[in-house]
Amino acid sequence: xxxxxxxxxxxxxxxxxxxxxxxxxxxxxxxxxxxxxxxxxxxxxxxxxxxxxxxxxxxxxxxxxxxxxxxxxxxxxxxxxxxxxxxxxxxxxxxxxxxxxxxxxxxxxxxxxxxxxxxxxxxxxxxxxxxxxxxxxxxxxxxxxxxxxxxxxxxxxxxxxxxxxxxxxxxxxxxxxxxxxxxxx
Amino acid sequence: xxxxxxxxxxxxxxxxxxxxxxxxxxxxxxxxxxxxxxxxxxxxxxxxxxxxxxxxxxxxxxxxxxxxxxxxxxxxxxxxxxxxxxxxxxxxxxxxxxxxxxxxxxxxxxxxxxxxxxxxxxxxxxxxxxxxxxxxxxxxxxxxxxxxxxxxxxxxxxxxxxxxxxxxxxxxxxxxxxxxxxxxx
Numbered sequence: 001x002x003x004x005x006x007x008x009x010x011x012x013x014x015x016x017x018x019x020x021x022x023x024x025x026x027x028x029x030x031x032x033x034x035x036x037x038x039x040x041x042x043x044x045x046x047x048x049x050x051x052x053x054x055x056x057x058x059x060x061x062x063x064x065x066x067x068x069x070x071x072x073x074x075x076x077x078x079x080x081x082x083x084x085x086x087x088x089x090x091x092x093x094x095x096x097x098x099x100x101x102x103x104x105x106x107x108x109x110x111x112x113x114x115x116x117x118x119x120x121x122x123x124x125x126x127x128x129x130x131x132x133x134x135x136x137x138x139x140x141x142x143x144x145x146x147x148x149x150x151x152x153x154x155x156x157x158x159x160x161x162x163x164x165x166x167x168x169x170x171x172x173x174x175x176x177x178x179x180x181x182x183x184x185x
Numbered sequence: 186x187x188x189x190x191x192x193x194x195x196x197x198x199x200x201x202x203x204x205x206x207x208x209x210x211x212x213x214x215x216x217x218x219x220x221x222x223x224x225x226x227x228x229x230x231x232x233x234x235x236x237x238x239x240x241x242x243x244x245x246x247x248x249x250x251x252x253x254x255x256x257x258x259x260x261x262x263x264x265x266x267x268x269x270x271x272x273x274x275x276x277x278x279x280x281x282x283x284x285x286x287x288x289x290x291x292x293x294x295x296x297x298x299x300x301x302x303x304x305x306x307x308x309x310x311x312x313x314x315x316x317x318x319x320x321x322x323x324x325x326x327x328x329x330x331x332x333x334x335x336x337x338x339x340x341x342x343x344x345x346x347x348x349x350x351x352x353x354x355x356x357x358x359x360x361x362x363x364x365x366x367x368x369x370x
Contacts, residue, residue: 012205013200015197015198016197017197076286077287078293080294081292091287098261098263101277102263102274107269108263112318131309
């Protein structure tokens, strides 16, 4: 049995149900950051995954036939996470998108959430604007924020939930854990 | 001091941070359902709010000047919740939108989330379709699902996280805790 468990965007966001899943797992897979967040509840074997790829997904699928396996996903497995890549039940977690909305006091029904990790997404931002919504973009330090600023006002939110959390308007992206709020002009 | 705390869509979704906020509050406001979810962690005074309105918001604002006040919001305060209506910090929670995405194995970046509670929103669904996304609609039993089905394939998801959870395709909406997944044809 495989459960994909969202551990939240930082420490302290594990839910009661997520904790139960982690505690009862025989094997817990996750990135270094995800294992770090969940480790105090891991009672089985913890396996750090350096890079998630098809080979790992196959290995997890095989192991899931024999044991209770939990695969940790930072944030929420259904927000540009592992939920679509691995077969199994999904236990939601608090995503950085939610932390961004909380900090900015903006409702999810006012925005379109866009994956801007290692992909061109300015077209999608324009489409969001077309239908009268602002955009919330999952980004990293390689994101071309200059191009985005040509047609949108941008707030950078970084390392949300961590001690070095940073929210600023006229600044560059320094972190790979970034969310951009792009507002129509 | 006022903190608006998301208690999640049902029992078991409280985060570690949300629990700490609730435990340390002198007064906890919330709907009957929200208090029910959080009650085992309430150490201060619990106040059930029958109907949230401007008068209550003013009362909470006043009380927040003197005491540590927590206002509970079912689901996430920033998903058609109390976050925009009350001044204060927001502590996110797991929303029914996340449970819907988890059950359907659909990513948040593939949909547009729309508030369909007591308001006409079919235009917004059409706009989501226009930009190539499906729609996730927060709805209740009064929602005109027939009209929606004229141009979309609809999955009804009700009482997510509760024992009477129901997910069905060719059915009516029976609950006021409903999410509709509207897919382009």
